[in-house]
Amino acid sequence: xxxxxxxxxxxxxxxxERADKFFKDYIDPEYRQPFNSLxxxxxxxxxxxxxxxxxxxxxxxxxxxxxxxxxxxxxPPGRRDPLPPIRPEVNWDVKARLEDRxxxxxxxxxxxxxxxxxxxxxVGFENALxxxxxxxxxxxxxxxxxxxKWTLVANMRDVTSGVAELKYWAERDxxxxxxxxxxxxxxxxxxxxxxxxxxxxxAQSLDLPLLAHGGTARPPYxxxxxxxxxxxxxxxxxxxPWAGMAAMGALIGGGIFDLFPRIRAAIIETAxxxxxxxxxxxxxxxxxxxxxxxxxKRMPREVIAEGRYFHGIDSWERxxxxxxxxxxxxxxxxxxxxxxxxxxxxxAVQQTVERPRLSETARRKILGENAIxxxxxxxx
Numbered sequence: 371x372x373x374x375x376x377x378x379x380x381x382x383x384x385x386x387e388r389a390d391k392f393f394k395d396y397i398d399p400e401y402r403q404p405f406n407s408l409x410x411x412x413x414x415x416x417x418x419x420x421x422x423x424x425x426x427x428x429x430x431x432x433x434x435x436x437x438x439x440x441x442x443x444x445x446p447p448g449r450r451d452p453l454p455p456i457r458p459e460v461n462w463d464v465k466a467r468l469e470d471r472x473x474x475x476x477x478x479x480x481x482x483x484x485x486x487x488x489x490x491x492x493v494g495f496e497n498a499l500x501x502x503x504x505x506x507x508x509x510x511x512x513x514x515x516x517x518x519k520w521t522l523v524a525n526m527r528d529v530t531s532g533v534a535e536l537k538y539w540a541e542r543d544x545x546x547x548x549x550x551x552x553x554x555x556x557x558x559x560x561x562x563x564x565x566x567x568x569x570x571x572x573a574q575s576l577d578l579p580l581l582a583h584g585g586t587a588r589p590p591y592x593x594x595x596x597x598x599x600x601x602x603x604x605x606x607x608x609x610x611p612w613a614g615m616a617a618m619g620a621l622i623g624g625g626i627f628d629l630f631p632r633i634r635a636a637i638i639e640t641a642x643x644x645x646x647x648x649x650x651x652x653x654x655x656x657x658x659x660x661x662x663x664x665x666x667k668r669m670p671r672e673v674i675a676e677g678r679y680f681h682g683i684d685s686w687e688r689x690x691x692x693x694x695x696x697x698x699x700x701x702x703x704x705x706x707x708x709x710x711x712x713x714x715x716x717x718a719v720q721q722t723v724e725r726p727r728l729s730e731t732a733r734r735k736i737l738g739e740n741a742i743x744x745x746x747x748x749x750x
């Protein structure tokens with residue numbers, strides 16, 4: 371066991387994938403030409419001295435956006451106490467990833483950029499890039515199947531193709547443990563949209579959970595992206611929780627847990643301290659205006675109490691003990707965001723559960739047991 375007798379499952383480990391370096395052996399032959407054009411654009415970006423970015427910056431290759439403005443100053447100072455360095459090779463070298471363990475037994479892997487390919491004009495190319503990533507992820511996790519698991523990026527713009535891809539890999543690879551969706555769908559649609567119901571039905575039938583994962587200033591753009599004047603401090607600090615609120619409200623208020631009685635879902639990388647307050651408001655609005663949520667048949671807190679909704683907690687959240695006391699031990703997930711720059715690695719485990727008011731049972735559940743209930747394939 372990795373930490374004081376507890377199995378530790380990181381429900382938010384990442385791959386910083388580079389399309390040009392990772393996918394060249396995995397892309398469909400019929401999309402080789404647009405893929406080569408994408409690689410050429412990335413090479414030009416690198417030649418200019420800009421860091422690799424497909425989305426989320428002024429120099430992004432596919433879709434540019436201002437997301438790095440500093441608040442209140444012309445030239446912001448550097449960080450006073452830099453985080454420990456994270457070796458970039460953990461994104462492609464399995465040996466390096468396993469060495470940088472930091473008490474974690476299992477990484478559930480999410481890509482960094484792939485879910486934003488919905489910004490491409492060509493939906494066929496979008497699907498081809500998803501397929502390339504999935505093939506790469508299968509091969510990567512196969513090198514350490516007990517330690518590395520992956521999530522499938524479902525196409526929320528072309529749901530029929532997303533369902534077909536999900537069924538294909540669910541039957542072939544036991545290391546697939548969940549379905550990665552954005553907190554909102556392309557085109558401004560939220561997660562209650564009936565266009566997404568075939569995806570939910572497939573996930574339910576395959577006993578795979580929906581994993582709504584936030585992202586800052588990249589497609590499909592979430593609430594707040596265009597409202598915060600490109601200020602990174604606000605975008606990164608507040609737009610993810612804002613998107614998480616919308617996602618939770620749409621799933622619960624849209625009656626998804628009632629329409630799909632076996633579905634399980636989690637919202638990750640949107641923080642968790644806001645959840646009790648959001649539920650207070652949702653309960654109140656359910657009582658005030660039930661006509662606005664015709665598919666919701668009970669109080670939102672009752673949906674949570676049923677045990678099919680889960681939520682990632684950021685390691686630094688001082689409100690964790692209150693959240694557990696208010697909503698119980700069974701919904702919270704350990705989620706480090708490693709190896710992204712805002713992770714608390716290598717101290718994320720200790721930072722999350724070394725809280726005086728957390729019981730040993732709560733620690734075990736947060737570090738791993740809740741993740742296994744959410745993702746039954748993690749038992750293997």
